Amino acid sequence: MRASPKLIVMGGSWGGIQASLSVLTDLPVSYSIPVILVLHRLRNQEGSLQDIFGRKLLLRTVEVEEKEPALPGHVYLAPANYHVLLEKDHTFSLDDSEQENYSRPSIDVTFASAADVFGENTVGILLSGASRDGSSGLNYIFEKGGMAIAQDPHEAEVATMPQAAIDSIPGCTVMNVARIKEFLLSLHEH
């Protein structure tokens, strides 16, 4: 590996909840890299997403609060109706500007912002989804020297999203959920 990962950003849409739960479920509470998770969800819907993740994961699941720092041992969920951005000091900013790819939160927005701050230390993972959101952001991560991973479209509940990434990013690594999980565990510093 060229760079040591310092941030994991993960995105998904249709089928993304299940896929991300599977990927994250065994990561230890002491996991050394913060994880940001952007999932599309229905607008103006009060989410129990945090409860679902909270019950299944060892990691602490919290909804992103602005100005809070991204810390290890946490999964940060993008709140409904806001884009999630990162500042140079690794704190979060929220943004309620235009939807991107008909989405807010948008995966592209968070991926690009993460790559601006963490550069080659960024790992981007795009999971199942019926949207094209995430591809350009994942490509941007790759261009900045970070790692671009797409869920194997054959396994994804909806292939559109990972397939769009694979088609547009030559250096995209394709992995199934089990392999992504294994890879993330291998990054953990004890």
Next chain:
Amino acid sequence: MKPKTDELFEQEVEALIQDIHTQYGYDFSGYARASVYRRVKRFLGQKHLPGMEALRDRLFSDSFFFENFLQEITVNVTEMFRDPTFFLSLRQNVLPILSTYPFIKIWDAGCSTGEELFSLAILLQEEGLLGRTKIYATDINQKVLKQAKEGIFPASSMAAYAAAYYAAGGKRDFAEYYTSNYGSVKFNASLVRNVVFYPHNLASDTSFNEFHLVVCRNVLIYFNRQLQERVFNLFDESLVSLGYLALGKKETLAMSGISPRYDIVDKSNRIYRKVS
């Protein structure tokens, strides 16, 4: 982009922020940077400008172009009855108390193009309070204030707004509040009869009146902690004792120095009350 060009871009934005302050008097130094960078990049793309140098040339030679830039940099995305539970809570928890005053004053700070303002006015009308309420609607941007005054919104948004209106406890046929015309709707001017529109810059201007309710939603997220604190103090000075402060769903008073003087009225809808 290589890291070096990133750094250069950021330096250029910092220089731009300083020069805008000098030339136009708008101070963006307290704005959270991630969003500013994103907005500037977006604006460059929209206007097909090759880089920061070209942007500077246009901005400092053309004040209309600057107005345009200002509108893009300060996010003006808004909708009617956004977060319906907030408006429902206002209706149930705040307006009944405000109704005990003979005269009500409300500050809608950062009113943008007016969607929130008209939502508030509709709520007040239905609770029988609009006639004795004066709303001060302010924004940093004169152009959006003009739009807010007109109350003309795209007809295509009305279905979603109507749904949000009913979720917010709406009591009438939503279409009663506007007339449709050529893909647009115009909201009844009577709703904003008692509204005064003022340019006001939260980053530099002072308190100008006392209010029973200050509504400022999804504005503070764009500010750094220091500027947020300035604005909280400004709101504190502008609220009567027992007045209410309403913030956006992801904004909180918790970290602020004024927070000990405030009670939480509705935690999830971020409504606070000044108690001392």
